[in-house]
Amino acid sequence: MPNLRGEGLDPRIKLRHLSVFLEVVRTGSVVQAASALGLTQPALSKTIAELEEILQVKLFDRAGRKLSLTSFGEVFQRYAGASLTALKQGMRSMAQARDDQAAAFSIGALPTVSARILPRAAARFMAQGLGLKPRIVTGPNGYLLSQLRLGEVDLVIGRMAEPEMMRGFAFEHLYEEAIALVVRPAHPLLKSQRFDLAAIANYQLLMPPPGSIIRPTAQRYLTAHALGPFAGEIETISDNFARAYVRASDAVWIISEGVVAEELAHGFLARLPADTSATLGPVGLTTRTDVQPSLPAQLFAQSVREAVAALG
Structure with missing residues:
Protein backbone atom coordinates (compact mmCIF):
# COMPACT_ATOMS: atom_id res chain seq x y z
CA MET A 1 0.00 0.00 0.00
CA PRO A 2 1.44 3.40 -0.95
CA ASN A 3 2.65 5.78 1.74
CA LEU A 4 0.17 8.62 1.46
CA ARG A 5 2.15 10.93 3.70
CA GLY A 6 5.25 10.50 1.55
CA GLU A 7 3.27 11.47 -1.52
CA GLY A 8 1.89 14.61 0.14
CA LEU A 9 -1.54 13.09 0.85
CA ASP A 10 -2.44 12.88 4.52
CA PRO A 11 -5.21 10.33 5.17
CA ARG A 12 -6.34 12.41 8.12
CA ILE A 13 -7.73 15.07 5.80
CA LYS A 14 -11.41 14.33 5.23
CA LEU A 15 -14.05 15.77 2.96
CA ARG A 16 -15.56 17.63 5.92
CA HIS A 17 -12.29 19.52 6.43
CA LEU A 18 -12.37 20.82 2.86
CA SER A 19 -16.08 21.64 2.97
CA VAL A 20 -15.79 23.56 6.23
CA PHE A 21 -12.63 25.39 5.13
CA LEU A 22 -14.18 26.52 1.83
CA GLU A 23 -17.42 27.62 3.49
CA VAL A 24 -15.53 29.74 6.00
CA VAL A 25 -13.58 31.29 3.12
CA ARG A 26 -16.83 32.00 1.28
CA THR A 27 -18.62 33.61 4.24
CA GLY A 28 -15.63 35.01 6.12
CA SER A 29 -17.40 34.09 9.34
CA VAL A 30 -17.48 31.11 11.67
CA VAL A 31 -21.06 31.93 12.64
CA GLN A 32 -22.36 32.13 9.06
CA ALA A 33 -20.38 29.08 7.91
CA ALA A 34 -21.69 27.02 10.82
CA SER A 35 -25.26 28.06 10.04
CA ALA A 36 -24.88 27.25 6.35
CA LEU A 37 -23.44 23.80 7.06
CA GLY A 38 -25.81 22.98 9.93
CA LEU A 39 -22.98 22.69 12.45
CA THR A 40 -22.42 24.21 15.87
CA GLN A 41 -19.77 26.91 16.07
CA PRO A 42 -17.53 24.85 18.38
CA ALA A 43 -17.71 21.90 15.96
CA LEU A 44 -16.78 24.09 13.02
CA SER A 45 -13.93 25.77 14.91
CA LYS A 46 -12.64 22.36 15.95
CA THR A 47 -12.64 21.17 12.31
CA ILE A 48 -10.61 24.21 11.21
CA ALA A 49 -8.20 23.65 14.06
CA GLU A 50 -7.78 20.00 13.06
CA LEU A 51 -7.01 21.02 9.47
CA GLU A 52 -4.43 23.56 10.57
CA GLU A 53 -2.81 20.99 12.84
CA ILE A 54 -2.65 18.43 10.00
CA LEU A 55 -1.16 20.97 7.59
CA GLN A 56 1.00 22.51 10.35
CA VAL A 57 0.23 26.02 9.10
CA LYS A 58 -2.12 28.81 10.07
CA LEU A 59 -4.89 29.20 7.48
CA PHE A 60 -6.84 32.16 8.90
CA ASP A 61 -6.11 35.43 10.62
CA ARG A 62 -8.78 36.16 13.15
CA ALA A 63 -9.97 39.73 13.77
CA GLY A 64 -12.97 39.52 16.06
CA ARG A 65 -15.65 37.42 14.37
CA LYS A 66 -14.22 37.96 10.91
CA LEU A 67 -11.65 35.64 9.37
CA SER A 68 -9.24 36.36 6.54
CA LEU A 69 -6.92 33.98 4.75
CA THR A 70 -3.23 33.87 5.47
CA SER A 71 -0.81 33.43 2.57
CA PHE A 72 -0.82 29.69 3.34
CA GLY A 73 -4.62 29.74 3.37
CA GLU A 74 -4.75 31.41 -0.06
CA VAL A 75 -2.54 28.70 -1.55
CA PHE A 76 -4.54 25.91 0.07
CA GLN A 77 -7.83 27.46 -1.10
CA ARG A 78 -6.88 27.09 -4.74
CA TYR A 79 -6.15 23.39 -4.39
CA ALA A 80 -8.97 22.62 -1.97
CA GLY A 81 -11.51 24.33 -4.24
CA ALA A 82 -10.22 22.51 -7.32
CA SER A 83 -10.24 19.18 -5.48
CA LEU A 84 -13.78 19.56 -4.21
CA THR A 85 -15.01 20.69 -7.64
CA ALA A 86 -13.35 17.69 -9.31
CA LEU A 87 -14.92 15.35 -6.75
CA LYS A 88 -18.38 16.80 -7.33
CA GLN A 89 -17.93 16.46 -11.09
CA GLY A 90 -16.89 12.85 -10.59
CA MET A 91 -19.95 12.16 -8.46
CA ARG A 92 -22.21 13.78 -11.08
CA SER A 93 -20.57 11.65 -13.76
CA MET A 94 -21.20 8.52 -11.73
CA ALA A 95 -24.82 9.53 -11.18
CA GLN A 96 -25.21 10.14 -14.89
CA ALA A 97 -23.65 6.78 -15.69
CA ARG A 98 -25.93 5.13 -13.14
CA ASP A 99 -28.99 6.79 -14.65
CA ASP A 100 -27.87 5.79 -18.14
CA GLN A 101 -27.43 2.23 -16.92
CA GLU A 176 -45.30 -17.35 -39.58
CA GLU A 177 -42.24 -17.42 -41.79
CA ALA A 178 -40.78 -19.96 -44.22
CA ILE A 179 -37.22 -20.49 -45.37
CA ALA A 180 -36.26 -19.39 -48.87
CA LEU A 181 -33.82 -20.58 -51.51
CA VAL A 182 -32.08 -17.40 -52.60
CA VAL A 183 -29.82 -16.69 -55.57
CA ARG A 184 -28.52 -13.74 -57.57
CA PRO A 185 -31.07 -12.18 -59.95
CA ALA A 186 -29.38 -13.56 -63.10
CA HIS A 187 -28.93 -17.09 -61.79
CA PRO A 188 -29.20 -19.89 -64.41
CA LEU A 189 -31.91 -21.67 -62.42
CA LEU A 190 -34.21 -18.68 -62.86
CA LYS A 191 -34.00 -19.04 -66.64
CA SER A 192 -35.40 -22.56 -66.73
CA GLN A 193 -38.96 -22.81 -68.04
CA ARG A 194 -39.70 -25.52 -65.53
CA PHE A 195 -37.88 -25.32 -62.22
CA ASP A 196 -36.52 -28.58 -60.81
CA LEU A 197 -35.53 -28.44 -57.16
CA ALA A 198 -33.08 -31.30 -57.66
CA ALA A 199 -31.03 -29.00 -59.90
CA ILE A 200 -29.68 -27.11 -56.89
CA ALA A 201 -27.36 -30.10 -56.38
CA ASN A 202 -25.33 -28.72 -59.31
CA TYR A 203 -24.46 -25.56 -57.41
CA GLN A 204 -22.74 -24.58 -54.21
CA LEU A 205 -25.10 -24.44 -51.26
CA LEU A 206 -24.91 -21.97 -48.37
CA MET A 207 -26.42 -23.58 -45.29
CA PRO A 208 -27.04 -22.48 -41.70
CA PRO A 209 -24.57 -24.38 -39.49
CA PRO A 210 -25.52 -26.91 -36.79
CA GLY A 211 -26.86 -25.07 -33.75
CA SER A 212 -28.50 -22.31 -35.76
CA ILE A 213 -32.23 -22.03 -35.34
CA ILE A 214 -33.25 -22.94 -38.90
CA ARG A 215 -30.71 -25.70 -39.48
CA PRO A 216 -33.13 -28.50 -38.44
CA THR A 217 -35.87 -27.02 -40.64
CA ALA A 218 -33.55 -26.67 -43.63
CA GLN A 219 -32.19 -30.19 -43.13
CA ARG A 220 -35.68 -31.69 -42.91
CA TYR A 221 -36.70 -29.87 -46.09
CA LEU A 222 -33.73 -31.19 -48.07
CA THR A 223 -34.16 -34.70 -46.69
CA ALA A 224 -37.87 -34.69 -47.59
CA HIS A 225 -36.87 -33.98 -51.19
CA ALA A 226 -34.07 -36.57 -51.18
CA LEU A 227 -31.40 -33.88 -51.55
CA GLY A 228 -27.90 -33.91 -50.10
CA PRO A 229 -25.33 -34.24 -48.88
CA PHE A 230 -23.80 -31.52 -51.07
CA ALA A 231 -20.11 -31.56 -51.98
CA GLY A 232 -19.90 -27.80 -52.40
CA GLU A 233 -21.57 -26.81 -49.16
CA ILE A 234 -20.59 -23.75 -47.10
CA GLU A 235 -21.92 -23.32 -43.58
CA THR A 236 -22.26 -19.76 -42.31
CA ILE A 237 -24.20 -17.62 -39.89
CA SER A 238 -22.80 -14.44 -41.42
CA ASP A 239 -25.57 -12.79 -43.40
CA ASN A 240 -23.19 -10.16 -44.77
CA PHE A 241 -20.85 -12.83 -46.12
CA ALA A 242 -23.71 -14.86 -47.59
CA ARG A 243 -25.26 -11.84 -49.32
CA ALA A 244 -21.95 -10.88 -50.91
CA TYR A 245 -21.09 -14.45 -51.87
CA VAL A 246 -24.45 -15.17 -53.48
CA ARG A 247 -24.44 -11.94 -55.48
CA ALA A 248 -20.95 -12.74 -56.79
CA SER A 249 -21.53 -16.43 -57.61
CA ASP A 250 -24.11 -19.04 -58.60
CA ALA A 251 -24.43 -20.34 -55.05
CA VAL A 252 -27.85 -21.11 -53.57
CA TRP A 253 -28.48 -19.74 -50.10
CA ILE A 254 -30.99 -21.40 -47.76
CA ILE A 255 -32.09 -18.76 -45.28
CA SER A 256 -35.12 -17.48 -43.37
CA GLU A 257 -37.33 -15.38 -45.60
CA GLY A 258 -37.26 -12.37 -43.27
CA VAL A 259 -33.48 -12.09 -43.40
CA VAL A 260 -33.54 -11.27 -47.12
CA ALA A 261 -37.00 -9.70 -47.44
CA GLU A 262 -35.63 -6.25 -48.26
CA GLU A 263 -33.15 -7.57 -50.86
CA LEU A 264 -35.90 -9.63 -52.50
CA ALA A 265 -38.26 -6.66 -52.55
CA HIS A 266 -35.67 -4.42 -54.23
CA GLY A 267 -34.44 -7.05 -56.67
CA PHE A 268 -30.92 -7.33 -55.26
CA LEU A 269 -31.53 -11.04 -54.68
CA ALA A 270 -34.08 -13.46 -56.12
CA ARG A 271 -36.00 -16.38 -54.68
CA LEU A 272 -36.09 -19.71 -56.47
CA PRO A 273 -39.67 -20.83 -57.22
CA ALA A 274 -39.48 -23.74 -54.78
CA ASP A 275 -42.43 -24.63 -52.59
CA THR A 276 -41.16 -24.11 -49.03
CA SER A 277 -44.55 -23.83 -47.35
CA ALA A 278 -43.72 -26.92 -45.28
CA THR A 279 -40.94 -24.95 -43.58
CA LEU A 280 -43.28 -22.34 -42.10
CA GLY A 281 -42.38 -21.65 -38.50
Missing part, protein backbone atom coordinates in the same frame (compact mmCIF):
# COMPACT_ATOMS: atom_id res chain seq x y z
CA ALA A 102 -30.91 2.24 -15.43
CA ALA A 103 -32.35 3.57 -18.68
CA ALA A 104 -30.62 0.92 -20.78
CA PHE A 105 -32.06 -2.50 -21.54
CA SER A 106 -31.06 -5.31 -23.88
CA ILE A 107 -32.96 -6.98 -26.69
CA GLY A 108 -31.72 -10.18 -28.30
CA ALA A 109 -32.50 -10.33 -32.01
CA LEU A 110 -32.11 -13.21 -34.42
CA PRO A 111 -31.34 -12.53 -38.10
CA THR A 112 -34.96 -13.47 -38.85
CA VAL A 113 -36.10 -10.07 -37.60
CA SER A 114 -32.92 -7.98 -37.59
CA ALA A 115 -33.16 -6.90 -41.22
CA ARG A 116 -36.86 -6.17 -41.57
CA ILE A 117 -38.88 -6.04 -38.34
CA LEU A 118 -36.33 -4.74 -35.86
CA PRO A 119 -35.41 -1.45 -37.59
CA ARG A 120 -39.09 -0.53 -37.86
CA ALA A 121 -39.75 -1.49 -34.25
CA ALA A 122 -36.73 0.49 -33.02
CA ALA A 123 -37.83 3.55 -34.99
CA ARG A 124 -41.32 3.38 -33.45
CA PHE A 125 -39.87 2.95 -29.98
CA MET A 126 -37.39 5.82 -30.23
CA ALA A 127 -40.05 8.14 -31.68
CA GLN A 128 -41.83 8.01 -28.32
CA GLY A 129 -39.00 9.97 -26.69
CA LEU A 130 -39.03 7.91 -23.49
CA GLY A 131 -35.36 8.48 -22.72
CA LEU A 132 -34.73 4.72 -22.75
CA LYS A 133 -31.77 3.14 -24.49
CA PRO A 134 -32.27 -0.24 -26.16
CA ARG A 135 -29.16 -2.35 -26.69
CA ILE A 136 -29.56 -4.69 -29.62
CA VAL A 137 -27.67 -7.96 -29.20
CA THR A 138 -27.41 -10.34 -32.13
CA GLY A 139 -25.98 -13.82 -32.44
CA PRO A 140 -26.88 -17.50 -32.80
CA ASN A 141 -30.06 -18.67 -31.15
CA GLY A 142 -28.31 -20.78 -28.53
CA TYR A 143 -26.21 -17.81 -27.45
CA LEU A 144 -29.17 -15.44 -27.22
CA LEU A 145 -31.24 -17.93 -25.21
CA SER A 146 -28.35 -18.44 -22.81
CA GLN A 147 -28.10 -14.66 -22.40
CA LEU A 148 -31.84 -14.53 -21.77
CA ARG A 149 -31.58 -17.29 -19.16
CA LEU A 150 -28.78 -15.38 -17.42
CA GLY A 151 -30.72 -12.12 -17.49
CA GLU A 152 -28.22 -10.42 -19.80
CA VAL A 153 -31.00 -9.69 -22.30
CA ASP A 154 -34.62 -8.89 -21.45
CA LEU A 155 -36.25 -10.74 -24.33
CA VAL A 156 -35.38 -12.39 -27.63
CA ILE A 157 -37.11 -11.65 -30.92
CA GLY A 158 -37.04 -14.22 -33.71
CA ARG A 159 -38.06 -17.64 -34.83
CA MET A 160 -39.13 -20.04 -32.09
CA ALA A 161 -36.44 -22.50 -31.01
CA GLU A 162 -36.76 -26.26 -30.98
CA PRO A 163 -38.90 -27.57 -28.06
CA GLU A 164 -35.96 -28.94 -26.08
CA MET A 165 -34.42 -25.44 -26.00
CA MET A 166 -37.63 -23.74 -24.83
CA ARG A 167 -37.69 -25.10 -21.28
CA GLY A 168 -38.16 -22.20 -18.91
CA PHE A 169 -39.19 -19.84 -21.69
CA ALA A 170 -42.50 -18.47 -22.92
CA PHE A 171 -43.16 -17.68 -26.57
CA GLU A 172 -45.56 -15.08 -27.97
CA HIS A 173 -46.42 -15.87 -31.58
CA LEU A 174 -46.43 -12.89 -33.97
CA TYR A 175 -46.39 -14.39 -37.47
CA PRO A 282 -43.50 -19.21 -35.81
CA VAL A 283 -41.66 -15.93 -35.26
CA GLY A 284 -42.25 -13.97 -32.09
CA LEU A 285 -41.06 -12.91 -28.65
CA THR A 286 -39.29 -15.27 -26.25
CA THR A 287 -39.19 -14.39 -22.55
CA ARG A 288 -38.40 -16.17 -19.30
CA THR A 289 -41.27 -17.75 -17.42
CA ASP A 290 -39.82 -17.07 -13.98
CA VAL A 291 -39.51 -13.27 -14.26
CA GLN A 292 -41.56 -10.50 -15.80
CA PRO A 293 -39.75 -8.55 -18.54
CA SER A 294 -38.66 -5.08 -17.47
CA LEU A 295 -40.99 -2.20 -18.29
CA PRO A 296 -38.66 -0.85 -21.03
CA ALA A 297 -38.57 -4.32 -22.60
CA GLN A 298 -42.37 -4.53 -22.49
CA LEU A 299 -42.64 -1.15 -24.18
CA PHE A 300 -40.18 -2.27 -26.86
CA ALA A 301 -42.13 -5.49 -27.35
CA GLN A 302 -45.23 -3.41 -28.05
CA SER A 303 -43.30 -1.51 -30.74
CA VAL A 304 -42.37 -4.87 -32.27
CA ARG A 305 -46.04 -5.91 -32.34
CA GLU A 306 -46.97 -2.63 -34.01
CA ALA A 307 -44.21 -3.00 -36.61
CA VAL A 308 -45.37 -6.52 -37.45
CA ALA A 309 -49.00 -5.33 -37.73
CA ALA A 310 -47.95 -2.45 -40.00
CA LEU A 311 -46.17 -4.86 -42.33
CA GLY A 312 -49.25 -7.05 -42.43
Whole structure:
Protein backbone atom coordinates (compact mmCIF):
# COMPACT_ATOMS: atom_id res chain seq x y z
CA MET A 1 0.00 0.00 0.00
CA PRO A 2 1.44 3.40 -0.95
CA ASN A 3 2.65 5.78 1.74
CA LEU A 4 0.17 8.62 1.46
CA ARG A 5 2.15 10.93 3.70
CA GLY A 6 5.25 10.50 1.55
CA GLU A 7 3.27 11.47 -1.52
CA GLY A 8 1.89 14.61 0.14
CA LEU A 9 -1.54 13.09 0.85
CA ASP A 10 -2.44 12.88 4.52
CA PRO A 11 -5.21 10.33 5.17
CA ARG A 12 -6.34 12.41 8.12
CA ILE A 13 -7.73 15.07 5.80
CA LYS A 14 -11.41 14.33 5.23
CA LEU A 15 -14.05 15.77 2.96
CA ARG A 16 -15.56 17.63 5.92
CA HIS A 17 -12.29 19.52 6.43
CA LEU A 18 -12.37 20.82 2.86
CA SER A 19 -16.08 21.64 2.97
CA VAL A 20 -15.79 23.56 6.23
CA PHE A 21 -12.63 25.39 5.13
CA LEU A 22 -14.18 26.52 1.83
CA GLU A 23 -17.42 27.62 3.49
CA VAL A 24 -15.53 29.74 6.00
CA VAL A 25 -13.58 31.29 3.12
CA ARG A 26 -16.83 32.00 1.28
CA THR A 27 -18.62 33.61 4.24
CA GLY A 28 -15.63 35.01 6.12
CA SER A 29 -17.40 34.09 9.34
CA VAL A 30 -17.48 31.11 11.67
CA VAL A 31 -21.06 31.93 12.64
CA GLN A 32 -22.36 32.13 9.06
CA ALA A 33 -20.38 29.08 7.91
CA ALA A 34 -21.69 27.02 10.82
CA SER A 35 -25.26 28.06 10.04
CA ALA A 36 -24.88 27.25 6.35
CA LEU A 37 -23.44 23.80 7.06
CA GLY A 38 -25.81 22.98 9.93
CA LEU A 39 -22.98 22.69 12.45
CA THR A 40 -22.42 24.21 15.87
CA GLN A 41 -19.77 26.91 16.07
CA PRO A 42 -17.53 24.85 18.38
CA ALA A 43 -17.71 21.90 15.96
CA LEU A 44 -16.78 24.09 13.02
CA SER A 45 -13.93 25.77 14.91
CA LYS A 46 -12.64 22.36 15.95
CA THR A 47 -12.64 21.17 12.31
CA ILE A 48 -10.61 24.21 11.21
CA ALA A 49 -8.20 23.65 14.06
CA GLU A 50 -7.78 20.00 13.06
CA LEU A 51 -7.01 21.02 9.47
CA GLU A 52 -4.43 23.56 10.57
CA GLU A 53 -2.81 20.99 12.84
CA ILE A 54 -2.65 18.43 10.00
CA LEU A 55 -1.16 20.97 7.59
CA GLN A 56 1.00 22.51 10.35
CA VAL A 57 0.23 26.02 9.10
CA LYS A 58 -2.12 28.81 10.07
CA LEU A 59 -4.89 29.20 7.48
CA PHE A 60 -6.84 32.16 8.90
CA ASP A 61 -6.11 35.43 10.62
CA ARG A 62 -8.78 36.16 13.15
CA ALA A 63 -9.97 39.73 13.77
CA GLY A 64 -12.97 39.52 16.06
CA ARG A 65 -15.65 37.42 14.37
CA LYS A 66 -14.22 37.96 10.91
CA LEU A 67 -11.65 35.64 9.37
CA SER A 68 -9.24 36.36 6.54
CA LEU A 69 -6.92 33.98 4.75
CA THR A 70 -3.23 33.87 5.47
CA SER A 71 -0.81 33.43 2.57
CA PHE A 72 -0.82 29.69 3.34
CA GLY A 73 -4.62 29.74 3.37
CA GLU A 74 -4.75 31.41 -0.06
CA VAL A 75 -2.54 28.70 -1.55
CA PHE A 76 -4.54 25.91 0.07
CA GLN A 77 -7.83 27.46 -1.10
CA ARG A 78 -6.88 27.09 -4.74
CA TYR A 79 -6.15 23.39 -4.39
CA ALA A 80 -8.97 22.62 -1.97
CA GLY A 81 -11.51 24.33 -4.24
CA ALA A 82 -10.22 22.51 -7.32
CA SER A 83 -10.24 19.18 -5.48
CA LEU A 84 -13.78 19.56 -4.21
CA THR A 85 -15.01 20.69 -7.64
CA ALA A 86 -13.35 17.69 -9.31
CA LEU A 87 -14.92 15.35 -6.75
CA LYS A 88 -18.38 16.80 -7.33
CA GLN A 89 -17.93 16.46 -11.09
CA GLY A 90 -16.89 12.85 -10.59
CA MET A 91 -19.95 12.16 -8.46
CA ARG A 92 -22.21 13.78 -11.08
CA SER A 93 -20.57 11.65 -13.76
CA MET A 94 -21.20 8.52 -11.73
CA ALA A 95 -24.82 9.53 -11.18
CA GLN A 96 -25.21 10.14 -14.89
CA ALA A 97 -23.65 6.78 -15.69
CA ARG A 98 -25.93 5.13 -13.14
CA ASP A 99 -28.99 6.79 -14.65
CA ASP A 100 -27.87 5.79 -18.14
CA GLN A 101 -27.43 2.23 -16.92
CA ALA A 102 -30.91 2.24 -15.43
CA ALA A 103 -32.35 3.57 -18.68
CA ALA A 104 -30.62 0.92 -20.78
CA PHE A 105 -32.06 -2.50 -21.54
CA SER A 106 -31.06 -5.31 -23.88
CA ILE A 107 -32.96 -6.98 -26.69
CA GLY A 108 -31.72 -10.18 -28.30
CA ALA A 109 -32.50 -10.33 -32.01
CA LEU A 110 -32.11 -13.21 -34.42
CA PRO A 111 -31.34 -12.53 -38.10
CA THR A 112 -34.96 -13.47 -38.85
CA VAL A 113 -36.10 -10.07 -37.60
CA SER A 114 -32.92 -7.98 -37.59
CA ALA A 115 -33.16 -6.90 -41.22
CA ARG A 116 -36.86 -6.17 -41.57
CA ILE A 117 -38.88 -6.04 -38.34
CA LEU A 118 -36.33 -4.74 -35.86
CA PRO A 119 -35.41 -1.45 -37.59
CA ARG A 120 -39.09 -0.53 -37.86
CA ALA A 121 -39.75 -1.49 -34.25
CA ALA A 122 -36.73 0.49 -33.02
CA ALA A 123 -37.83 3.55 -34.99
CA ARG A 124 -41.32 3.38 -33.45
CA PHE A 125 -39.87 2.95 -29.98
CA MET A 126 -37.39 5.82 -30.23
CA ALA A 127 -40.05 8.14 -31.68
CA GLN A 128 -41.83 8.01 -28.32
CA GLY A 129 -39.00 9.97 -26.69
CA LEU A 130 -39.03 7.91 -23.49
CA GLY A 131 -35.36 8.48 -22.72
CA LEU A 132 -34.73 4.72 -22.75
CA LYS A 133 -31.77 3.14 -24.49
CA PRO A 134 -32.27 -0.24 -26.16
CA ARG A 135 -29.16 -2.35 -26.69
CA ILE A 136 -29.56 -4.69 -29.62
CA VAL A 137 -27.67 -7.96 -29.20
CA THR A 138 -27.41 -10.34 -32.13
CA GLY A 139 -25.98 -13.82 -32.44
CA PRO A 140 -26.88 -17.50 -32.80
CA ASN A 141 -30.06 -18.67 -31.15
CA GLY A 142 -28.31 -20.78 -28.53
CA TYR A 143 -26.21 -17.81 -27.45
CA LEU A 144 -29.17 -15.44 -27.22
CA LEU A 145 -31.24 -17.93 -25.21
CA SER A 146 -28.35 -18.44 -22.81
CA GLN A 147 -28.10 -14.66 -22.40
CA LEU A 148 -31.84 -14.53 -21.77
CA ARG A 149 -31.58 -17.29 -19.16
CA LEU A 150 -28.78 -15.38 -17.42
CA GLY A 151 -30.72 -12.12 -17.49
CA GLU A 152 -28.22 -10.42 -19.80
CA VAL A 153 -31.00 -9.69 -22.30
CA ASP A 154 -34.62 -8.89 -21.45
CA LEU A 155 -36.25 -10.74 -24.33
CA VAL A 156 -35.38 -12.39 -27.63
CA ILE A 157 -37.11 -11.65 -30.92
CA GLY A 158 -37.04 -14.22 -33.71
CA ARG A 159 -38.06 -17.64 -34.83
CA MET A 160 -39.13 -20.04 -32.09
CA ALA A 161 -36.44 -22.50 -31.01
CA GLU A 162 -36.76 -26.26 -30.98
CA PRO A 163 -38.90 -27.57 -28.06
CA GLU A 164 -35.96 -28.94 -26.08
CA MET A 165 -34.42 -25.44 -26.00
CA MET A 166 -37.63 -23.74 -24.83
CA ARG A 167 -37.69 -25.10 -21.28
CA GLY A 168 -38.16 -22.20 -18.91
CA PHE A 169 -39.19 -19.84 -21.69
CA ALA A 170 -42.50 -18.47 -22.92
CA PHE A 171 -43.16 -17.68 -26.57
CA GLU A 172 -45.56 -15.08 -27.97
CA HIS A 173 -46.42 -15.87 -31.58
CA LEU A 174 -46.43 -12.89 -33.97
CA TYR A 175 -46.39 -14.39 -37.47
CA GLU A 176 -45.30 -17.35 -39.58
CA GLU A 177 -42.24 -17.42 -41.79
CA ALA A 178 -40.78 -19.96 -44.22
CA ILE A 179 -37.22 -20.49 -45.37
CA ALA A 180 -36.26 -19.39 -48.87
CA LEU A 181 -33.82 -20.58 -51.51
CA VAL A 182 -32.08 -17.40 -52.60
CA VAL A 183 -29.82 -16.69 -55.57
CA ARG A 184 -28.52 -13.74 -57.57
CA PRO A 185 -31.07 -12.18 -59.95
CA ALA A 186 -29.38 -13.56 -63.10
CA HIS A 187 -28.93 -17.09 -61.79
CA PRO A 188 -29.20 -19.89 -64.41
CA LEU A 189 -31.91 -21.67 -62.42
CA LEU A 190 -34.21 -18.68 -62.86
CA LYS A 191 -34.00 -19.04 -66.64
CA SER A 192 -35.40 -22.56 -66.73
CA GLN A 193 -38.96 -22.81 -68.04
CA ARG A 194 -39.70 -25.52 -65.53
CA PHE A 195 -37.88 -25.32 -62.22
CA ASP A 196 -36.52 -28.58 -60.81
CA LEU A 197 -35.53 -28.44 -57.16
CA ALA A 198 -33.08 -31.30 -57.66
CA ALA A 199 -31.03 -29.00 -59.90
CA ILE A 200 -29.68 -27.11 -56.89
CA ALA A 201 -27.36 -30.10 -56.38
CA ASN A 202 -25.33 -28.72 -59.31
CA TYR A 203 -24.46 -25.56 -57.41
CA GLN A 204 -22.74 -24.58 -54.21
CA LEU A 205 -25.10 -24.44 -51.26
CA LEU A 206 -24.91 -21.97 -48.37
CA MET A 207 -26.42 -23.58 -45.29
CA PRO A 208 -27.04 -22.48 -41.70
CA PRO A 209 -24.57 -24.38 -39.49
CA PRO A 210 -25.52 -26.91 -36.79
CA GLY A 211 -26.86 -25.07 -33.75
CA SER A 212 -28.50 -22.31 -35.76
CA ILE A 213 -32.23 -22.03 -35.34
CA ILE A 214 -33.25 -22.94 -38.90
CA ARG A 215 -30.71 -25.70 -39.48
CA PRO A 216 -33.13 -28.50 -38.44
CA THR A 217 -35.87 -27.02 -40.64
CA ALA A 218 -33.55 -26.67 -43.63
CA GLN A 219 -32.19 -30.19 -43.13
CA ARG A 220 -35.68 -31.69 -42.91
CA TYR A 221 -36.70 -29.87 -46.09
CA LEU A 222 -33.73 -31.19 -48.07
CA THR A 223 -34.16 -34.70 -46.69
CA ALA A 224 -37.87 -34.69 -47.59
CA HIS A 225 -36.87 -33.98 -51.19
CA ALA A 226 -34.07 -36.57 -51.18
CA LEU A 227 -31.40 -33.88 -51.55
CA GLY A 228 -27.90 -33.91 -50.10
CA PRO A 229 -25.33 -34.24 -48.88
CA PHE A 230 -23.80 -31.52 -51.07
CA ALA A 231 -20.11 -31.56 -51.98
CA GLY A 232 -19.90 -27.80 -52.40
CA GLU A 233 -21.57 -26.81 -49.16
CA ILE A 234 -20.59 -23.75 -47.10
CA GLU A 235 -21.92 -23.32 -43.58
CA THR A 236 -22.26 -19.76 -42.31
CA ILE A 237 -24.20 -17.62 -39.89
CA SER A 238 -22.80 -14.44 -41.42
CA ASP A 239 -25.57 -12.79 -43.40
CA ASN A 240 -23.19 -10.16 -44.77
CA PHE A 241 -20.85 -12.83 -46.12
CA ALA A 242 -23.71 -14.86 -47.59
CA ARG A 243 -25.26 -11.84 -49.32
CA ALA A 244 -21.95 -10.88 -50.91
CA TYR A 245 -21.09 -14.45 -51.87
CA VAL A 246 -24.45 -15.17 -53.48
CA ARG A 247 -24.44 -11.94 -55.48
CA ALA A 248 -20.95 -12.74 -56.79
CA SER A 249 -21.53 -16.43 -57.61
CA ASP A 250 -24.11 -19.04 -58.60
CA ALA A 251 -24.43 -20.34 -55.05
CA VAL A 252 -27.85 -21.11 -53.57
CA TRP A 253 -28.48 -19.74 -50.10
CA ILE A 254 -30.99 -21.40 -47.76
CA ILE A 255 -32.09 -18.76 -45.28
CA SER A 256 -35.12 -17.48 -43.37
CA GLU A 257 -37.33 -15.38 -45.60
CA GLY A 258 -37.26 -12.37 -43.27
CA VAL A 259 -33.48 -12.09 -43.40
CA VAL A 260 -33.54 -11.27 -47.12
CA ALA A 261 -37.00 -9.70 -47.44
CA GLU A 262 -35.63 -6.25 -48.26
CA GLU A 263 -33.15 -7.57 -50.86
CA LEU A 264 -35.90 -9.63 -52.50
CA ALA A 265 -38.26 -6.66 -52.55
CA HIS A 266 -35.67 -4.42 -54.23
CA GLY A 267 -34.44 -7.05 -56.67
CA PHE A 268 -30.92 -7.33 -55.26
CA LEU A 269 -31.53 -11.04 -54.68
CA ALA A 270 -34.08 -13.46 -56.12
CA ARG A 271 -36.00 -16.38 -54.68
CA LEU A 272 -36.09 -19.71 -56.47
CA PRO A 273 -39.67 -20.83 -57.22
CA ALA A 274 -39.48 -23.74 -54.78
CA ASP A 275 -42.43 -24.63 -52.59
CA THR A 276 -41.16 -24.11 -49.03
CA SER A 277 -44.55 -23.83 -47.35
CA ALA A 278 -43.72 -26.92 -45.28
CA THR A 279 -40.94 -24.95 -43.58
CA LEU A 280 -43.28 -22.34 -42.10
CA GLY A 281 -42.38 -21.65 -38.50
CA PRO A 282 -43.50 -19.21 -35.81
CA VAL A 283 -41.66 -15.93 -35.26
CA GLY A 284 -42.25 -13.97 -32.09
CA LEU A 285 -41.06 -12.91 -28.65
CA THR A 286 -39.29 -15.27 -26.25
CA THR A 287 -39.19 -14.39 -22.55
CA ARG A 288 -38.40 -16.17 -19.30
CA THR A 289 -41.27 -17.75 -17.42
CA ASP A 290 -39.82 -17.07 -13.98
CA VAL A 291 -39.51 -13.27 -14.26
CA GLN A 292 -41.56 -10.50 -15.80
CA PRO A 293 -39.75 -8.55 -18.54
CA SER A 294 -38.66 -5.08 -17.47
CA LEU A 295 -40.99 -2.20 -18.29
CA PRO A 296 -38.66 -0.85 -21.03
CA ALA A 297 -38.57 -4.32 -22.60
CA GLN A 298 -42.37 -4.53 -22.49
CA LEU A 299 -42.64 -1.15 -24.18
CA PHE A 300 -40.18 -2.27 -26.86
CA ALA A 301 -42.13 -5.49 -27.35
CA GLN A 302 -45.23 -3.41 -28.05
CA SER A 303 -43.30 -1.51 -30.74
CA VAL A 304 -42.37 -4.87 -32.27
CA ARG A 305 -46.04 -5.91 -32.34
CA GLU A 306 -46.97 -2.63 -34.01
CA ALA A 307 -44.21 -3.00 -36.61
CA VAL A 308 -45.37 -6.52 -37.45
CA ALA A 309 -49.00 -5.33 -37.73
CA ALA A 310 -47.95 -2.45 -40.00
CA LEU A 311 -46.17 -4.86 -42.33
CA GLY A 312 -49.25 -7.05 -42.43
